[in-house]
Amino acid sequence: MLQILNSGALRDDCDVAVIGAGPYGLSVAAHLASAGVATRTFGDAMSFWRGQMPKGMKLRSPWNASHLADPQGALSLDSYVGERGEVRHEPLPLEDFVDYGAWFQRRAVPDLDLRKVVRVEAADPGFRLALEDGDVVQARRVVVAMGLANQDFRPAPFDGQSESLVSHTIHHADLGVFRGKRVAVIGRGQSACESAGLMNTAGAEVELIARGDINWLGGAAGNAPSTLRRRLREHLSAPSAVGPFPLDWLVEWPGLLHVLPSDLRQTISRRSLRAGAASWVRPSFDGVTVRAGRQVVDLKIAGPRVTLEFDEGQGVYDHVLLATGYRIDVARIGILAPVLLDRVVRVDGSPVLNAGFESSVPGLHFVGASAVGSFGPLMRFICGAGFAARAVTRAARGRRGTLTDGAPHAIRGADRAGAMSPRP
Secondary structure, three states: OOOHHOOOOEEEEEEEEEEEEOOHHHHHHHHHOOOOOOEEOOOOOHHHHHHHOOOOEOOOOOOOHOOOOOOOOOOOHHHHHHHHHHOOOOEEHHHHHHHHHHHHHHOOOOOOOOOOEEEEOOOOEEEEEEOOOOEEEHHHHHHOOOOOOOOOOOOOOOOOOOOOOOHHHHHHOOOHHHOOOEEEEEOOHHHHHHHHHHHHOOOOEEEEEEEOOOOEEEEOOOHHHHHHHHOOOHHHHHOOOOOOOOOOHHHHHHHHHHHOOOHHHHHHHHHHHOEEEEHHHHHHHOOEEEEOOEEEEEEEEEEOOOEEOOOOOEEEEEEEEOOEOOOOOOHHHHOOOOOHHHOOOOOOEEEOOOOEEEEEOOOOOEEEEHHHHHOHHHOOHHHHHHHHHHHHHHHHHHOOOOOOHOOOHHHOOOOOOHHOOOOO
């Protein structure tokens, strides 16, 4: 591979290469193209959402925080359902969101290159990208928009266990394969609870193992006081609904979070990304056993079954499904040449980024989940794509932004192009 990269036999070049074709990659590419920046975008549109999220899943994000971002705001979810003559479904089913992303890609990034980038290394000037078929592309800038690929977290003692017995939710597009099996789900966030509910509905015997009680978000359906509180909370909540009130309004300003002290930004992110599950998952929980307040201290495998030893008691299962979240480490993305990776300044695996999402390596940008450490929790959600896309585009054009570029549209009034509004 290194011989290919150093051969100089380049097949194409561009100003910016975007690696990844999920919500962030497509939004960045759409903004760059609109700004007249020569851009190549690599990846299979929405492949992570289509192939590594379970069928039957629904988006926890509200409708107004689930739009991909194009500069004119013309390719929203509302435009998508309007063009197809469909009705608006909330919460939004995964299949509809994936189809919406493909619809967005055909209109905003029609020249998407489906080939995978297998290696990126520094060149003079810029970067060389090796593609899976042996072709090489040179770019002045690279935007890594690979989301949560290879970022799944496996706590001890689960790390290194056989995938046939212990797996992470990131590797399952169809939880129906667990029909008739006894499954332990580890975790208590949205992924854990929704996965448990989907498997329960599909006919699995499910136990959810959690260190604490489940934090149900939104209250219980059918309960009048809870409904009143839920409506009040929805009225007061920030448009993107990321984090608890009133921190959610601060989260809406990623440009402001970027200049806060690192410790304070991390505290805000931890509080805003605490484990919780949407209340609409609860009906599928009828039949799920919840072991709250339990920790796994040991794991033993005997033939086709797994025994989990808890701090109190034990359980025997056919499979253990880890819904233990993600820990960002850009080294695990797997495409950056070691010499290039060593030049990226990182804190706990996350790259340190400037206002244009640019790392310590000039011209190398990271967007999406890799940017949470520098810009706060909005970058873990679809609604952060517009802010990231505008910031990267300004950097590519040599322009500078301001703190107010992250402000909610309702606050900034008519300055729509720079707003962190619930719309793109």
